[in-house]
Amino acid sequence: MEASTTKGKSILRPTKSVGFDFDDKPLSNHVQILMVAPNGSGNRIWSCNFCNKRVTGSYSKVKAHLLKLFGHGVAICKEISNEVCPTLKMENEEAEKKKSMVQLDARKKADYVSLPQVSDLSQQKKQKGSTGGALEKSFSIANRNIADKLAARMFYASGLSFNLATSPYFKKYSEFLAANPIPGYIPPTYNRLRTTLLAQEKTNINIKLQPIRDKWKRKGLSICSDG
Structure with a gap:
């Protein structure tokens, strides 16, 4: 532990632990891991860097001890001052928020399947003998290719009948959006x-x-009636 003096009062400051960490847990720097359970469970024998109390338990007890949370089967740390406690809480909240964002991003990437990279539009252009006139200049081939694949995935993923592609209402909807860009x-x-x-x-x-x-x-x- 480190100690500093403010107006004659000694304030305990958190210090980084020496030894095994509690994996990537945000408050692991404020305890010292003395022994790891040989059975592979999450329990450790650890001591608090503030009060030197030895505890056997998982990280949830580290959190309860340092953040002064009652009802978790471990005594709260009485050596952590009122000045240091909010700092520990903020450190824990920021770390957990960052971890949640990382997990959310990972889930989003896992849920999203990238579109096929191959495009058939350039091949169609060659087959039709297009020389790159006004129509090609007015449309982005790349964006059109993406739009086609997104529409195709909508049909496939939702089990929609391919007959919907011939529906005049579907065409009218698509044509309206193309002619009237609506931001957002x-x-x-x-x-x-x-x-x-x-x-x-x-x-x-x-x-x-x-x-x-x-x-x-x-x-x-x-x-x-047909009966």
Whole structure:
């Protein structure tokens, strides 16, 4: 331990441990590992750098001892001053936050599968004998290739019928986005599709059908069934 004097009062400062660390745990620098359990468990025999108390237990007891957390089967450290305790808490919080961010980034990378690198657009251009006119200049071949692969993955991953690609509504949606770039646009969510937008479309269809229903009263109608 290191000691400094502030206005005549001695304040204990944390020091780096000597010996085995508690793996990559943030507060491991404030205890000294004396012995590691031979059975491969997480228990250690360690001593506190502040009060020299010897404890047998896992890192959770190190954390409870240093951060003065009750109910963890270990006595709190009485030698850690009120000035040092917030520093230890901040050190622990920052380390755990950083570790969580690293784990989150790892999960995101694991969840995302990169797109195929091969492009068929350049080959199509050669087959059609394109000389690089205004159409090629107005579209980014690279971005178009990415957009095609993202659309294809949407079909494959969601089990969508390939017939959707021939739907005039799908084409109209795509053409509208191409002609009207909307910064920050996010497609409608699951809940909006099945509630608000569905209700609006139902109302619109009923309005379109109303003139036909009005004729039923004057001309009648036939109901056919295939059995």
